[in-house]
Amino acid sequence: MRQSILLLACLLTPLAVRAADQPPIPPDVSGDATAQPEVTITREGGQMVEEYRANGKLYMIKITPKHGLPYYLVDDRGDGKFSRHEGLDSGLRVPRWTLFSF
Template structure:
């Protein structure tokens, strides 16, 4: 029994002893200098074509918002007087719009245009 207690104390004491010894002549790491912030973009440098163009149209008591990017209509938001707004989205870019509402829980991955031929 004494051997087990001694072995247990030895296994617990060795890691503590190993941690307490530090190498000599340690040199602290110098702090890294802060990087300067980039200058803010002026209005002329910002690309206005990246922002979608939104056209708001009142049709009776309904509000229709048309979203365009590069002159191409990609989404229509219809807000009726009574009820929740719903969206018509051109998923493929062929002009065919599919219905999407806020109540749907479907997954819609982002689709970016990398290059057009």
């Protein structure tokens, strides 16, 4: 009898612990507006200008001319001085050598 009570207590203990340790439900953060950049699109003289802002600060401008490829003006350092980038290429060039030729 004593063993069956001990066995029953061992089997019911995890259920009691699990019921007591329910974590609170996390708040819904899917609707957070600050995670998405604000994009303002304007058309000037046949070209399209897209301004990207985060927390109200302009950090990138994409300019798509009427004829030609789009280019980007990016504020790399956050000081308000924009540098031009063709595509979003980082400019990193990995060295390549010909090791074997058949």
